[in-house]
Amino acid sequence: MSKPSNEGFFWLLFSAGGVVAAVFIPVLLFLFGVAFPLGWLPQPSYEHLLTLARSPLARIFLFVVCSLPLFHWAHRFRFTLYDGLQVKHLNEAIFVLCYGGALVGTLLSGYLLLKI
Amino acid sequence: MSVQPSTEFHPRWYRAPVSTYWWMGSWRYSLFILRELTSVAVAWSVVVTLLLLRSLLKGPDAYAHFTHRMQAPWMLALNIIAFCFLLLHTITWFNLAPRAMPVRVGGKRVPEFLVAAPNYVLWVVASAAIAWFVLRKS
Numbered sequence: 525m526s527k528p529s530n531e532g533f534f535w536l537l538f539s540a541g542g543v544v545a546a547v548f549i550p551v552l553l554f555l556f557g558v559a560f561p562l563g564w565l566p567q568p569s570y571e572h573l574l575t576l577a578r579s580p581l582a583r584i585f586l587f588v589v590c591s592l593p594l595f596h597w598a599h600r601f602r603f604t605l606y607d608g609l610q611v612k613h614l615n616e617a618i619f620v621l622c623y624g625g626a627l628v629g630t631l632l633s634g635y636l637l638l639k640i
Numbered sequence: 641m642s643v644q645p646s647t648e649f650h651p652r653w654y655r656a657p658v659s660t661y662w663w664m665g666s667w668r669y670s671l672f673i674l675r676e677l678t679s680v681a682v683a684w685s686v687v688v689t690l691l692l693l694r695s696l697l698k699g700p701d702a703y704a705h706f707t708h709r710m711q712a713p714w715m716l717a718l719n720i721i722a723f724c725f726l727l728l729h730t731i732t733w734f735n736l737a738p739r740a741m742p743v744r745v746g747g748k749r750v751p752e753f754l755v756a757a758p759n760y761v762l763w764v765v766a767s768a769a770i771a772w773f774v775l776r777k778s
Contacts, residue, residue: 541682542729542733543733545682545685545726545729545730545733546729546730546733546734546759546763547730547759547762547763547766548766548767548770549682549685549686549726550723550726550727550730550763550767551766551767551770551771552685552688552689552770553685553688553719553722553723553726554723555770555771555774556688556689556692556710557685557688557710557715557716557719557720557722557723558716558719558720558723560707560710561707561710561711561715561716561719562716565775566775567707568774568775570696570699570700570703570704572777573692573696573703573774574696576773576774577693577696582773586689586693589686589689590686590689590690593682593683593685593686594683594686596679596682597679597680597682597683597686599679600676600678600679601676601679601680601683603676604673604676604677604679607676608660608663608673608676609660610658610660625683629683629686629687629690632690633686633689633690633693636690636693636694636697637693639697640693640696640697
């Protein structure tokens with residue numbers, strides 16, 4: 525390699541986010557996106573979810589579940605666009621868009637979880 | 641990739657042009673692209689989680705609005721498709737682990753399914769724990 529790059533760091537975020545996304549995210553989307561709307565399981569009450577989300581452990585958990593998978597997405601989607609569309613001249617714009625999006629989502633989740 | 645010399649006297653290497661739709665050529669390539677696209681479902685799930693958290697912050701009316709919005713047919717369809725992609729991500733991710741880190745016991749390589757198995761156990765236990773916390777009556 526001719527110059528040092530940050531790829532290793534981004535790959536680490538990708539990898540950690542991939543694990544978190546694989547283990548924790550399916551059940552969340554299944555419950556809130558499929559099972560509750562279809563009435564397969566009873567929708568939890570507002571008070572119950574608020575109490576749950578306010579506990580320190582849940583805040584940390586939800587922050588990890590929101591932030592790392594977004595960086596997983598940023599890395600993987602970046603390469604999907606590079607390889608799938610082969611738009612070399614747009615690579616820098618794609619980079620900024622992907623990691624910028626992940627950063628905005630992370631900050632937003634941090635804000636929501638602090639205020640909740 | 642090494643730097644390819646390209647001067648007046650040394651022509652550029654020929655590189656066959658690749659079609660934008662190269663990944664539609666075979667099932668293997670299509671599966672690769674499908675797997676890569678799972679990241680979109682992951683990002684979408686985070687967006688749903690953020691919408692839920694925002695509704696919890698705003699109050700009971702916002703939460704009722706959120707649950708109502710989740711029942712819209714297009715939203716439901718989107719979430720079912722996204723869930724299928726999430727399963728594809730989980731399965732391909734877990735099955736990759738034994739290849740990235742081959743485990744050897746006594747000089748012999750442990751079969752891949754035995755290395756991947758603990759991942760699935762962890763997945764089931766974590767999912768059950770989360771579901772229990774969300775569903776239990778306080």
